[in-house]
Amino acid sequence: xxxxxxxxxxxxxxxxxxxxxxxxxxxxxxxxxxxxxxxxxxxxxxxxxxxxxxxxxxxxxxxxxxxxxxxxxxxxxxxxxxxxxxxxxxxxxxxxxxxxxxxxxxxxxxxxxxxxxxxxxxxxxxxxxxxxxxxxxxxxxxxxxxxxxxxxxxxxxxxxxxxxxxxxxxxxxxxxxxxxxxxxxxxx
Amino acid sequence: xxxxxxxxxxxxxxxxxxxxxxxxxxxxxxxxxxxxxxxxxxxxxxxxxxxxxxxxxxxxxxxxxxxxxxxxxxxxxxxxxxxxxxxxxxxxxxxxxxxxxxxxxxxxxxxxxxxxxxxxxxxxxxxxxxxxxxxxxxxxxxxxxxxxxxxxxxxxxxxxxxxxxxxxxxxxxxxxxxxxxxxxxxxxxxxxxxxxxxxxxxxxxxxxxxxxxxxxxxxxxxxxxxxxxxxxxxxxxxxxxxxxxxxxxxxxxxxxxxxxxxxxxxxxxxxxxx
Numbered sequence: 001x002x003x004x005x006x007x008x009x010x011x012x013x014x015x016x017x018x019x020x021x022x023x024x025x026x027x028x029x030x031x032x033x034x035x036x037x038x039x040x041x042x043x044x045x046x047x048x049x050x051x052x053x054x055x056x057x058x059x060x061x062x063x064x065x066x067x068x069x070x071x072x073x074x075x076x077x078x079x080x081x082x083x084x085x086x087x088x089x090x091x092x093x094x095x096x097x098x099x100x101x102x103x104x105x106x107x108x109x110x111x112x113x114x115x116x117x118x119x120x121x122x123x124x125x126x127x128x129x130x131x132x133x134x135x136x137x138x139x140x141x142x143x144x145x146x147x148x149x150x151x152x153x154x155x156x157x158x159x160x161x162x163x164x165x166x167x168x169x170x171x172x173x174x175x176x177x178x179x180x181x182x183x184x185x186x187x188x
Numbered sequence: 189x190x191x192x193x194x195x196x197x198x199x200x201x202x203x204x205x206x207x208x209x210x211x212x213x214x215x216x217x218x219x220x221x222x223x224x225x226x227x228x229x230x231x232x233x234x235x236x237x238x239x240x241x242x243x244x245x246x247x248x249x250x251x252x253x254x255x256x257x258x259x260x261x262x263x264x265x266x267x268x269x270x271x272x273x274x275x276x277x278x279x280x281x282x283x284x285x286x287x288x289x290x291x292x293x294x295x296x297x298x299x300x301x302x303x304x305x306x307x308x309x310x311x312x313x314x315x316x317x318x319x320x321x322x323x324x325x326x327x328x329x330x331x332x333x334x335x336x337x338x339x340x341x342x343x344x345x346x347x348x349x350x351x352x353x354x355x356x357x358x359x360x361x362x363x364x365x366x367x368x369x370x371x372x373x374x375x376x377x378x379x380x381x382x383x384x385x386x387x388x389x390x391x392x393x394x395x396x397x398x399x400x401x402x403x404x405x406x407x408x409x410x411x412x413x414x415x416x417x418x419x420x421x422x423x424x425x426x427x428x429x430x431x432x433x434x435x436x437x438x439x440x441x442x443x444x445x446x447x448x449x450x451x452x453x454x455x456x457x458x459x460x461x462x
Binding site: 025055058069074 | 191193194195220222223225226229248251252255256259262263265266267268269270450
């Protein structure tokens with residue numbers, strides 16, 4: 001089973017700005033969210049945690065990892081590099097363009113969505129091969145969670161991956177290889 | 189913290205030996221295969237340098253309570269493995285176990301004393317493989333005493349800052365395949381002032397900062413090497429109740445409490461291209 005949790009709230013989340021790869025810690029609300037999520041994570045029979053190396057995910061991971069499961073930090077779980085939009089208000093760049101695989105022109109420095117999805121899917125393929133029989137938790141980001149969803153589901157023909165794929169701060173999702181997304185209520 | 193971590197320190201020696209492609213110490217327990225897999229994913233080439241910082245007494249509960257203290261370590265490493273010390277949770281017993289991969293009754297140190305360990309160790313495996321080793325510690329510390337009588341270079345330096353400077357010099361000189369440094373300031377302050385006294389907390393943060401200093405020096409100077417790096421402590425600690433004699437919550441360890449037993453080991457790689 002593959003589980004996924006998004007980091008706790010950061011101040012950029014709170015002020016509706018693009019977090020991207022800014023290395024900002026979670027705020028007080030984010031700490032509370034992580035502490036609440038820890039109650040659920042504690043009940044999962046985890047063998048391994050794979051965590052994005054950014055501070056907001058590391059800190060979230062420290063809080064939720066009450067069972068002291070080994071952690072591997074993997075750069076492929078980092079949020080998409082947003083280039084010049086990083087730290088800007090959401091209105092600065094269109095969400096639909098940001099999350100569409102058909103978008104060809106990117107703001108300066110932005111990681112192409114296909115590259116971003118490619119690195120996430122490469123990691124998931126490795127996880128599927130190595131840990132298919134294990135219970136693994138990904139501690140990661142909103143953008144990555146969309147890519148994870150579309151590892152298990154076909155990508156829409158119009159290239160848009162932002163519909164019904166958002167993961168809230170510290171929301172936990174569950175996936176089974178060969179099956180797809182599983183409702184968390186059935187897991188915890 | 190209510191539970192003891194699942195994995196004991198007995199797995200460390202074989203894991204490092206496998207990754208460094210030398211024989212496992214003769215009496216070591218099994219390696220951590222998931223760590224080996226993860227490290228090999230990070231570096232497909234053989235390692236030709238090993239750097240380990242052994243900070244004394246870095247309790248997992250302190251890491252959880254002061255998470256930013258470990259950010260310098262976390263950002264430079266890629267794997268964090270919660271482990272538990274062996275009993276009694278004191279320094280010579282546990283560094284004996286870390287480097288032999290054996291339980292105390294096997295390596296021979298079962299209480300707080302510092303005789304030379306005579307069974308096979310990771311250091312002996314490295315020496316047999318022709319590796320040149322530098323071991324840095326303090327005159328009275330366990331690491332400077334229990335591994336004596338081996339063909340390696342010992343550097344006994346009392347002041348932790350001066351010891352760090354020596355590590356820097358050794359990295360720059362690049363004559364050793366293996367550098368292991370013990371850093372014990374937090375343990376000293378834990379016993380002297382208590383685990384969460386401001387002096388102690390500052391020393392706790394310094395341990396991570398030292399690691400950052402070492403690894404940044406490695407990145408600048410070992411550009412033609414593939415280095416395996418580690419930040420590996422021996423045991424945790426707890427605050428004791430104040431007495432009439434001493435009003436402070438001084439620190440101690442040695443019990444089977446999760447506070448004393450639980451530690452986190454960090455593994456990382458610095459590859460040629462960096």
